[in-house]
Amino acid sequence: MSYLEIKNLQKxxxxxxxxxxxxxxxxxxxxxxxxxxxxxxxxxxxxxRMISGLEEVSGGDILIDGExxxxxxxxxxxxxxxxxxxxxxxxxxxxxxxxxxxxLQKLPKAEIKKRVEAAAKATEIQGLLKRYPSQMSGGQRxxxxxxxxIVVEPKLFLMDEPLxxxxxxxxxxxxxxxxxxHTAQGSTSIFVxxxxxxxxxxxxxxxxxxxxKIEQIGTPMEVYHDSATRFVAEFIGTPPTNFFDVxxxxxxxxxxxxxxxxxxxxxQKLYNAMLPYVGKKVDMGVRPEFMEVSEDMEKRExxxxxxxxxxxxxxxxxxxxxxxxxxTVAKIHTIEHMDMRPGTxxxxxxxxxxxxxxxxxxxxxxx
Amino acid sequence: xxxxxxxxxxxxxxxxxxGLAMIVIIPLLFFLTVSFSNATEMSQFPKNLFPSxxxxxxxxxxxxxxxxxxxxxxxxxxYTSVITTSSADKLENHFNRQYGITIDGExxxxxxxxxxxxxxxxxxxxxxxxxxxxxxxxxxxNAGAALKNSIIVSLLTILISLxxxxxxxxxxxxxxFKGREQINVALLIxxxxxxxxxxxxxxxxxxxxxxxxxxxxxxxLYSVPNIALTSWITSSIFIGINKELEEASLVFGGNxxxxxxxxxxxxxxxxxxxxxxxxxxxxxxDTISALILTSENQTLALVVYKAIGTTSSGIQYAAAxxxxxxxxxxxxxxxxxxxxxxxxxxxxL
Numbered sequence: 001m002s003y004l005e006i007k008n009l010q011k012x013x014x015x016x017x018x019x020x021x022x023x024x025x026x027x028x029x030x031x032x033x034x035x036x037x038x039x040x041x042x043x044x045x046x047x048x049r050m051i052s053g054l055e056e057v058s059g060g061d062i063l064i065d066g067e068x069x070x071x072x073x074x075x076x077x078x079x080x081x082x083x084x085x086x087x088x089x090x091x092x093x094x095x096x097x098x099x100x101x102x103x104l105q106k107l108p109k110a111e112i113k114k115r116v117e118a119a120a121k122a123t124e125i126q127g128l129l130k131r132y133p134s135q136m137s138g139g140q141r142x143x144x145x146x147x148x149x150i151v152v153e154p155k156l157f158l159m160d161e162p163l164x165x166x167x168x169x170x171x172x173x174x175x176x177x178x179x180x181x182h183t184a185q186g187s188t189s190i191f192v193x194x195x196x197x198x199x200x201x202x203x204x205x206x207x208x209x210x211x212x213k214i215e216q217i218g219t220p221m222e223v224y225h226d227s228a229t230r231f232v233a234e235f236i237g238t239p240p241t242n243f244f245d246v247x248x249x250x251x252x253x254x255x256x257x258x259x260x261x262x263x264x265x266x267x268q269k270l271y272n273a274m275l276p277y278v279g280k281k282v283d284m285g286v287r288p289e290f291m292e293v294s295e296d297m298e299k300r301e302x303x304x305x306x307x308x309x310x311x312x313x314x315x316x317x318x319x320x321x322x323x324x325x326x327x328t329v330a331k332i333h334t335i336e337h338m339d340m341r342p343g344t345x346x347x348x349x350x351x352x353x354x355x356x357x358x359x360x361x362x363x364x365x366x367x
Numbered sequence: 368x369x370x371x372x373x374x375x376x377x378x379x380x381x382x383x384x385x386g387l388a389m390i391v392i393i394p395l396l397f398f399l400t401v402s403f404s405n406a407t408e409m410s411q412f413p414k415n416l417f418p419s420x421x422x423x424x425x426x427x428x429x430x431x432x433x434x435x436x437x438x439x440x441x442x443x444x445x446y447t448s449v450i451t452t453s454s455a456d457k458l459e460n461h462f463n464r465q466y467g468i469t470i471d472g473e474x475x476x477x478x479x480x481x482x483x484x485x486x487x488x489x490x491x492x493x494x495x496x497x498x499x500x501x502x503x504x505x506x507x508x509n510a511g512a513a514l515k516n517s518i519i520v521s522l523l524t525i526l527i528s529l530x531x532x533x534x535x536x537x538x539x540x541x542x543x544f545k546g547r548e549q550i551n552v553a554l555l556i557x558x559x560x561x562x563x564x565x566x567x568x569x570x571x572x573x574x575x576x577x578x579x580x581x582x583x584x585x586x587x588l589y590s591v592p593n594i595a596l597t598s599w600i601t602s603s604i605f606i607g608i609n610k611e612l613e614e615a616s617l618v619f620g621g622n623x624x625x626x627x628x629x630x631x632x633x634x635x636x637x638x639x640x641x642x643x644x645x646x647x648x649x650x651x652x653d654t655i656s657a658l659i660l661t662s663e664n665q666t667l668a669l670v671v672y673k674a675i676g677t678t679s680s681g682i683q684y685a686a687a688x689x690x691x692x693x694x695x696x697x698x699x700x701x702x703x704x705x706x707x708x709x710x711x712x713x714x715x716l
Contacts, residue, residue, distance in 0.1 A: 083611040085611045085612075089634075090634070104621060
């Protein structure tokens with residue numbers, strides 16, 4: 001039995017309305033750091049609001065430690081939450097903010113003081129306890145929200161895009177901070193974000209959601225290297241995966257993916273999987289990092305297209321080459337040809353058979 | 368804005384502002400002076416802009432233990448004979464009524480004794496500055512009760528308006544129900560009715576309910592437009608309070624009630640303060656509804672109104688009554704000013 005169990009969870013805002021969360025199933029182990037990742041409107045926030053009890057469940061069940069919580073009030077569920085706006089109460093001092101849940105539990109004053117101070121120490125805001133939130137920076141308010149969340153020693157930590165209101169630099173450092181606190185407290189956490197780099201850097205497992213459904217559950221490495229659907233391949237990675245419409249053709253004892261400006265020999269390991277698709281259209285996806293450029297126009301192993309560089313976007317550590325392959329704009333990540341001039345003719349090869357094919361109808365990966 | 372103007376423009380602006388300030392301040396100041404003036408000063412022309420604190424009389428000794436009193440009315444004729452008497456009672460009465468000085472007649476006679484040896488001379492006496500105020504409560508015996516009534520009716524109005532108005536405002540801000548828009552407009556329409564216009568039906572209603580001539584009945588009438596106003600003001604504030612603040616409370620151990628009491632209400636306090644100011648203003652200032660809806664239990668505004676309307680002499684007492692009416696309103700406004708400043712001062716909620 002897993003620690004948190006989500007079974008066939010459904011959410012509709014109106015009767016007979018669309019399913020915002022569509023039959024979601026998920027098991028989370030104790031101590032895991034789970035990230036719900038997806039574009040806005042994918043149902044990720046709705047899901048954690050249902051776990052916290054702020055939103056009613058339309059169907060299915062949620063269990064913590066084997067016990068169903070969907071009929072319980074938010075305060076009875078033993079969860080704590082960090083909100084996008086921090087939800088720090090401006091009319092209370094930092095101390096009162098953190099002590100609020102303990103005061104409602106009617107704990108003795110000495111114990112409240114002890115626990116608030118411990119939480120303040122863990123979040124490094126000991127010196128701010130007497131201040132009011134209006135006298136504090138965004139990062140400090142964020143820490144107060146974290147302190148309030150850990151002071152109750154929750155069964156489950158819910159975080160609803162907690163970093164999205166911080167500036168870029170602080171966001172990156174708070175990431176590390178949150179992960180550190182998670183590990184130190186030994187808590188189980190669910191973190192909601194639409195920022196993939198946040199998800200990749202923090203998560204033990206990422207739950208990628210799209211239109212109310214789970215697209216893939218996996219470690220950051222899995223979702224990147226072994227994307228289950230076209231959506232995941234497109235959503236994970238910067239710049240996103242390049243997609244080409246191709247038709248699979250048989251040629252000799254091999255298969256060729258052929259499309260507008262693209263001609264690519266399907267790797268041998270995919271031969272059996274791709275055989276049923278001969279004569280059919282599929283989506284071919286190649287990550288910018290796995291595209292190799294040769295200026296001498298040599299058709300090496302993994303050759304897929306000839307093209308001309310339109311623009312070069314230098315990024316310091318690497319450059320992004322922007323080209324047109326057929327009518328598709330393709331972005332290529334390069335470290336060898338950082339100072340390539342626009343207008344250069346190049347041949348594009350796929351590195352080490354790092355290609356993904358997706359079924360056009362189901363959008364599932366073919367493998 | 369002032370920084371961007373040159374010296375000429377600044378001067379012009381300053382003159383205009385000073386002029387406007389004078390227009391507001393001078394009548395108030397004059398009114399204040401009137402409330403501190405004695406009967407003699409009231410009959411003087413031109414009047415002083417600032418109230419005097421002492422009265423000076425010139426005394427000449429007369430036969431049979433009598434004294435002749437002279438007073439300078441400031442009309443250019445110098446000292447004018449006012450009264451000649453040897454009676455302590457008459458002197459005491461004269462000083463009291465005409466000069467607003469509370470002093471024993473025998474004491475005056477003893478003072479004047481000096482003129483027998485030293486010849487005619489001037490005597491100065493301190494005015495009782497609160498004479499008119501005391502007199503106001505003396506002349507109008509129910510003024511004290513009226514002050515109490517006014518305070519009661521104001522507090523009741525604030526209480527009723529805030530309780531129902533803020534609940535309605537909260538519902539309007541947080542819940543989406545059928546007829547919400549209609550109720551919103553209806554609340555506004557309620558405010559459109561002049562209170563006088565609904566006074567007669569209200570009087571009939573209150574008589575039937577047994578609330579005629581009671582402060583509760585009056586407070587109910589005043590609350591009608593103010594519940595509407597309060598719900599408008601508070602609902603706009605409740606909308607501005609981030610829902611996550613309440614949700615955080617729910618997650619961290621609160622139920623709906625203590626979340627409202629501990630989180631929502633304190634955050635909406637400036638709106639409450641502003642609404643209570645309007646409620647107070649209605650209840651404290653009204654005369655016409657009180658005139659219709661009360662007989663014995665009058666409010667202070669009504670009493671002052673009647674005092675002004677019925678006294679031909681002694682307008683200074685009515686002025687004193689008006690000051691009594693103004694002071695609590697000023698005090699109340701200053702107390703809640705801070706919170707209203709928060710509401711319209713751009714402080715983040």
